[in-house]
Amino acid sequence: MLLVSNIASSMNHGGFVQSSYNKDNDADAVAYNSSKRKNGKFVTLDFQKKKKTSVPRLTLKVRQSAVRSENDSEEALSEVLEDFKMLEFKDVKGFEDFSITIDGMPIDAELPNGVRNKYYRLCCSQNAFLHENLIRGMNHKLIAGVISETVNIADAIKVSVLATPRVEFANWDKTLLAFEHLGMNVEFLRVRLRRIVSIAYETDGASETRRYLKYRTEHSEADDEIKNMETKLEELKEACNGFGAYLESLKSKAENYQVMLQKEVAAPW
Incomplete structure (x- = not known):
C-alpha cells in the first residue's frame, strides 16, 4: 500500500510539474505571439493592431476630405459659371x-x-x-x-x-x-x-428688266449730257454776242486809222 501511495504521489507530482510546464510554455508562446521583434525591439501585438486600424481610418478621413474638396470645387465652379451665364x-x-x-x-x-x-x-x-x-x-x-x-x-x-x-x-x-x-x-x-x-x-423677265434699267440709265445720262452741252452752247452764244459788240466798237477806230494810213501812203513826195 505504501508503495502504491508513493507511486500515485509521484505520478500526481509529475503530472503537476508537466501541467505547470505546459502552462509556462503556453504563456511563453502567447507572449511570443503577442510581440514581434522590430529593429531589435519588441513591438506588442496590441500596438500593431492599433496601427493597422488607425491607417484605414486615416485613409477614410483623407478620402472624405478629398470628396468634400471636390464638392466645394464643383460648387465654386458652378457659381463662377452662373456668374458668366449669358443673359437670355x-x-x-x-x-x-x-x-x-x-x-x-x-x-x-x-x-x-x-x-x-x-x-x-x-x-x-x-x-x-x-x-x-x-x-x-x-x-x-x-x-x-x-x-x-x-x-x-x-x-x-x-x-x-x-x-x-x-x-x-x-x-x-x-x-x-x-x-x-x-x-x-x-x-x-x-x-x-x-x-x-x-x-x-x-x-422670267429678269434679264429684260435689267436691260430696260440699263438703257434707261444710259438714256438718262445722254439726256443729261445734252442738257449740259446746251447750257454750254448758251454760254458760248452769250460770250460771242458780247465779243461781237466789242468788235463793232473797234471796227470804226480801225477804219479811221486805215484811212489815215492810206492818205499818208498816197501823199506826194
Missing part, C-alpha cells in the same frame, strides 16, 4: 438693356453706338442674340468686326436693286457663310440674299 434675349426689354456679352465679358465699347443699335434690331428680328453660339475664346476685336460687318451687309441688302451686280451678292453670301462657320446666326440674311438673287437673275 427674352430678358432684354429694350436697347438700354441690350449688351453684347462674350464669355461673360461685355464688348459694347468695341462698337459704335449706331452699329450696336442696328445690331440690336437684327437680334430683335430673330428674337435671339445672333452671337450666342460663336466659338468660345475668340478675340473680342475679331467678334466686334464680325458684328460690324454683319450690320453693313444687312444695310447693303436693304438698299440693293435689280441693277446690283451679281458678284456683289455672291461676295456678301461668302462673307456671311464664313461668319456662320464661326457660329454667328446669319442664316436669315443668307436666305434673304438667295431670294433677291433668284428674283433679280433667275426669274
Whole structure:
C-alpha cells in the first residue's frame, strides 16, 4: 500500500510539474505571439493592431476630405459659371438693356453706338442674340468686326436693286457663310440674299428688266449730257454776242486809222 501511495504521489507530482510546464510554455508562446521583434525591439501585438486600424481610418478621413474638396470645387465652379451665364434675349426689354456679352465679358465699347443699335434690331428680328453660339475664346476685336460687318451687309441688302451686280451678292453670301462657320446666326440674311438673287437673275423677265434699267440709265445720262452741252452752247452764244459788240466798237477806230494810213501812203513826195 505504501508503495502504491508513493507511486500515485509521484505520478500526481509529475503530472503537476508537466501541467505547470505546459502552462509556462503556453504563456511563453502567447507572449511570443503577442510581440514581434522590430529593429531589435519588441513591438506588442496590441500596438500593431492599433496601427493597422488607425491607417484605414486615416485613409477614410483623407478620402472624405478629398470628396468634400471636390464638392466645394464643383460648387465654386458652378457659381463662377452662373456668374458668366449669358443673359437670355427674352430678358432684354429694350436697347438700354441690350449688351453684347462674350464669355461673360461685355464688348459694347468695341462698337459704335449706331452699329450696336442696328445690331440690336437684327437680334430683335430673330428674337435671339445672333452671337450666342460663336466659338468660345475668340478675340473680342475679331467678334466686334464680325458684328460690324454683319450690320453693313444687312444695310447693303436693304438698299440693293435689280441693277446690283451679281458678284456683289455672291461676295456678301461668302462673307456671311464664313461668319456662320464661326457660329454667328446669319442664316436669315443668307436666305434673304438667295431670294433677291433668284428674283433679280433667275426669274422670267429678269434679264429684260435689267436691260430696260440699263438703257434707261444710259438714256438718262445722254439726256443729261445734252442738257449740259446746251447750257454750254448758251454760254458760248452769250460770250460771242458780247465779243461781237466789242468788235463793232473797234471796227470804226480801225477804219479811221486805215484811212489815215492810206492818205499818208498816197501823199506826194
